[in-house]
Amino acid sequence: AQTVTQSQPEMSVQEAETVTLSCTYDTSENNYYLFWYKQPPSRQMILVIRQEAYKQQNATENRFSVNFQKAAKSFSLKISDSQLGDTAMYFCAFMTGEYGNKLVFGAGTILRVKS
């Protein structure tokens, strides 16, 4: 069975600084996808970034980037130039299979950006 572990229940960062959220996963699959989702307080979950396991290049979306270490089964999220609007619960998620498989989520990390 696939599992996703987020070892940091809560993190805080000063506005404009950089923060890294950790995620590890366990799978025997070779082809899979990894995601970071953001869930702001009382708002819906939105996709931040995704990474295909077959791609060696780390994904980047504006201020968000990942460090994907396939051998170590590690998938961390780096947020640069943190903004107050980045305050949210961040979930790491894993998906495998060829046809519409479910997302397996970690327990989440609460990120608070302080002014």
Place this chain on the structure above:
Amino acid sequence: EAEVAQSPRYKITEKSQAVAFWCDPISGHATLYWYRQILGQGPELLVQFQDESVVDDSQLPKDRFSAERLKGVDSTLKIQPAELGDSAMYLCASSLVGGGDTDTQYFGPGTRLTVL
């Protein structure tokens, strides 16, 4: 921008009562998912539809939960009877197809259920 719609946003009920949640996926999305998110935890899949067919309902408590997507578009999730442990956020998500590079799931705002 197209979004997944859910209603109601909030529902308070007493145990042993029946409740129903509705989800309208993004137009054209063939795959629809219902997740349950207990406070402080990540979402867990309850049921997945491909068009009108159930693909995965292995984690759905079938003695009290049911889900349908009759015309392959919108979907209803029902709980009867509700129990105290069912208090959670129920999230609906949709994706264009199952699997492949286009399989990003888009989430609705959720229905927060409180069972008293």
